[in-house]
Amino acid sequence: MSSIPETPWIWKNGSFIPWADAHVHILSHSVQFGSAAFEGIRCYNTPKGSAIFRLREHLQRLVHSCHIYRTEIPYTMDELVDACRAVVVKNDVKFCYIRPMVVRGLGAIGMAPYDSPIEVYIPCWPWGAYLGDEALAQGVDACVSTWTRMSPNTVPSLAKIAGNYLSGQLIKMEAMANGYAEGIGLGAGGMVSEGAGQNVFLVQNGTLITTPLDGTLLAGITRASIIDIAARAGIPFREQAIPREMLYTADEVFFTGTAVELTPVRSVDRIRVGAGKPGPITLQVQKEFLDIVNGRAEDTFGWLTYVK
Secondary structure, three states: OOOOOOOOEEEEOOEEEEHHHOOOOOOOHHHHHOOOEEOOEEEEEEOOEEEEEOHHHHHHHHHHHHHHOOOOOOOOHHHHHHHHHHHHHHOOOOOEEEOOEEEEOOOOOOOOOOOOOEEEEEOEEOOOOOOOHHHHHHOEEEEEEEEEOOOOOOOOOOOOEHHHHHHHHHHHHHHHHOOOOEEEEEOOOOEEEEEOOOEEEEEEOOEEEEOOOOOOOOOOHHHHHHHHHHHHHOOOEEEOOOEHHHHHHOOEEEEEEOOOEEEEEEEEOOEEOOOOOOOHHHHHHHHHHHHHHOOOOOOOOOOEEEOO
16 A cells, blocks of 8 residues: 655644644544544546535534534634635645544543643645556455444444544455455444445345444445435435345445545455446446546536635
8 A cells, every 4th residue: 555645734723834744742642542533535636626525524524523522623614614625725736635633632641531632634635546546447356354343332433533443444454464455344233334444335136225324334425425326316225234145146336435436346255246347337326426526527416615
């Protein structure tokens, strides 16, 4: 995996600092206990200029994640929107990945974070397809992980908190160690939850199916967007509990997420999915999604925020 490409500037607490000056103390609460909230947001280079995908929805999820952890961000929604737009302009990038982060700094010595200051950072950097352009076109090989996702009422899966991603790291590293591009985690009840950092969809007999928000997975914003696209296209859709074996018998399977966008899955546990290549419904919704975010189709959903 490649390292993060450096850009000159990072927004921190209302002003810009050089990339190299974005330091967090080793004893900050977030380093010790994983209490950082974050978002991943893509900015696309469209014919009308750089545009950020569903910026307000991502930032609203950041606010909600912090609220669950009794952390109040000291900036308004409009200030956060303007900061995200500004960091893209300041770094003079046409397309990028934006990573707003709310960090608890140095102060608290124990579990309660209240004596640790709230610090807000917004870096961005150029980032292409997470699993590569080939993955978007041809699909990837995935496995079902031996690691189980969190159970409801253990930690809140709807909060995008750094500590939650320890589960995703284990799923991802196990998959890579065994020769797969990605892993799929099951919930405590043995049903499909999500990938290392992606939501999972499948297609069976022309119906698009995904796991409900059952307390084991994140409410993905790309997930919601694909559901909207399917509804407009008249594609039958339902949420349901998905047994592992449905991944093997599905006609199509794909991942969704800010990083992976919409990436087809061609096999699970070395069992071919459908024809072993992206299927027609996957390709249909993938094309519409990528056409909208890249400005090749009209943004009738109002998903794009132009940086200028």
